[in-house]
Amino acid sequence: MAHRTETTLLDKLLLLPLLAKVLVAVFFRAILTPFNTGPKGNGTKKDLIFAALRTFLGGVNSAQEHWLNSLQITDQNYLDFAKKxxxxxxxxxxxxxxxxxxxxxxxxxxxxxxxxxxxxxxxxxxxxxxxxxxxxxxxxxxxxxxxxxxxxxxxxxxxxxxxxxxxxxxxxxxxxxxxxxxxxxxxxxxxxxxxxxxxxxxxxxxxxxxxxxxxxxxxxxxxxxxxxxxxxxxxxxxxxxxxxxxxxxxxxxxxxxxxxxxxxxxxxxxxxxxxxxxxxxxxxxxxxxxxxxxxxxxxxxxxxxxxxxxxxxxxxxxxxxxxxxxxxxxxxxxxxxxxxxxxxxxxxxxxxxxxxxxxxxxxxxxxxxxxxxxxxxxxxxxxx
Missing domain, CATH: 3.40.50.1820 (Alpha/Beta hydrolase fold, catalytic domain)
Known part of the structure; x- marks a missing residue:
């Protein structure tokens, strides 16, 4: 399956509703967690973060993901970490x-x-x-x-x-x-x-x-x-x-x-x-x-x-x-x-x-x- 990798302005703008979707998913996960008898992540905080990541990774497209990754490349991350x-x-x-x-x-x-x-x-x-x-x-x-x-x-x-x-x-x-x-x-x-x-x-x-x-x-x-x-x-x-x-x-x-x-x-x-x-x-x-x-x-x-x-x-x-x-x-x-x-x-x-x-x-x-x-x-x- 071919995936588009050129990021458009629309791709960037559509990250906003995706973020809203992530927040909604986290909200409902937090509300329903006390009543959920199934398995949960290690700790409430991590469980909610996992829910956020699942929603984000399931909703983001390859062009958006590529653009976000370009903001933090390995070489620069290393230099920033060394400075820190x-x-x-x-x-x-x-x-x-x-x-x-x-x-x-x-x-x-x-x-x-x-x-x-x-x-x-x-x-x-x-x-x-x-x-x-x-x-x-x-x-x-x-x-x-x-x-x-x-x-x-x-x-x-x-x-x-x-x-x-x-x-x-x-x-x-x-x-x-x-x-x-x-x-x-x-x-x-x-x-x-x-x-x-x-x-x-x-x-x-x-x-x-x-x-x-x-x-x-x-x-x-x-x-x-x-x-x-x-x-x-x-x-x-x-x-x-x-x-x-x-x-x-x-x-x-x-x-x-x-x-x-x-x-x-x-x-x-x-x-x-x-x-x-x-x-x-x-x-x-x-x-x-x-x-x-x-x-x-x-x-x-x-x-x-x-x-x-x-x-x-x-x-x-x-x-x-x-x-x-x-x-x-x-x-x-x-x-x-x-x-x-x-x-x-x-x-x-x-x-x-x-x-x-x-x-x-x-x-x-x-x-x-x-x-x-x-x-x-x-x-x-x-x-x-």
């Missing part, structure tokens, strides 16, 4: 013009190559940078996080993002001289999709992307609420419709814009790959961590996909946070929350993962699931 946090921004520009934005020292012994989410239609948000900044500070000063400013739709479609992801990893290994064992891949939502596309490319080189030669496996791969299936026919899309922020129309719009005229394949839709496709995954990445929210609409596809990965790689772990929405702890950062799921026992989970995962993954997982809790970070670092 009072650190000197550091950006590496690759041969193609792709920019890699750094959080933490480039000389750190470990690096997390992180691909942000947003349906391939949205830039890296200030909340993403805030969460990653706190993550880097909580874990260790000896790890850096690098965020590629990959191209988003409608300006760029598949396989552009895969080409850029491969270029970023190739640069870290071949130009910076980093060992793959020092590199963790990570991503949320569409960024999780891109992580898997990159791993598939390493296993089965895509003709349009630069080849990646690994001398040893990558340290880890961390997939947060990964978008692995484009169809919206799983029961969780209905079951969790009121506990998440997404609606099918948004998923369909982002899929169409991302794929363009390209067919679906094992790279752009990871759930299409079977255990044979991923059979050598353990040779290119030491362990895989997949996080999903029990209350998100993608959870059924995440569970199904995890089974395929677990069959191919014994050091795969799926963590499902009961009741949580899509990448909820990152969403919390966008809301300005300083912690999430604080009362849940992180040490127990970290210990249970210890026999399976590297220290890097345990630390990342612990802080990811319980962000901004410095005392937990310190305790884990002492134990490990």
């Amino acid at each position: 946090q009072k650190f000197e921004p550091e950006t590496s520009t690759l041969e193609s013009g792709l920019k890699l934005h750094w959080l933490g020292p480039k000389t750190a012994s470990r690096v997390l190559l992180y691909f942000h989410g947003g349906g391939y239609a949205m830039s890296c948000s200030p909340g993403h940078f805030q969460w990653l900044f706190d993550l880097q500070n909580d874990i260790s000063k000896d790890i850096s996080i690098v965020v590629p400013s990959y191209a988003v739709t409608p300006a760029a479609q598949y396989p552009t993002q895969l080409k850029q992801a491969a270029e970023a990893l190739h640069w870290l290994i071949e130009k910076q001289g980093r060992s793959p064992r020092e590199i963790v891949l990570g991503g949320d939502s569409a960024g999780g999709n891109l992580c898997m596309a990159l791993l598939s490319h390493i296993l089965h080189p895509h003709p349009d992307a630069i080849k990646i030669h690994l001398r040893q496996p990558l340290a880890s791969a961390i997939l947060i609420s990964p978008w692995v299936k484009f169809a919206t026919d799983d029961p969780s899309w209905t079951r969790n419709a009121s506990t998440d922020m997404f609606v099918p129309t948004a998923g369909h719009r982002w899929t169409d814009l991302f794929l363009g005229s390209s067919p679906k394949d094992n790279y752009n839709e990871p759930i299409r790959g079977n255990s044979e496709w991923y059979s050598d995954l353990d040779k290119i990445v030491s362990d895989v961590l997949i996080w999903g929210g029990g209350g998100e609409v993608l959870i059924d596809s995440i569970r199904d996909f995890s089974k395929t990965i677990e069959a191919a790689h014994s050091k795969t772990k799926l963590v499902v946070e009961p009741g949580a929405g899509h990448e909820e702890f990152i969403f919390d950062a966008n809301l300005g929350y300083k912690c999430s799921f604080v009362d849940r026992p992180s040490r127990h989970h970290a210990r249970s993962l210890a026999p399976v995962f590297s220290k890097t993954v345990i630390r990342l997982w612990s802080i990811s699931t319980f962000p901004f809790v410095a005392r937990i970070s310190s305790e884990l670092n002492r134990q490990l």
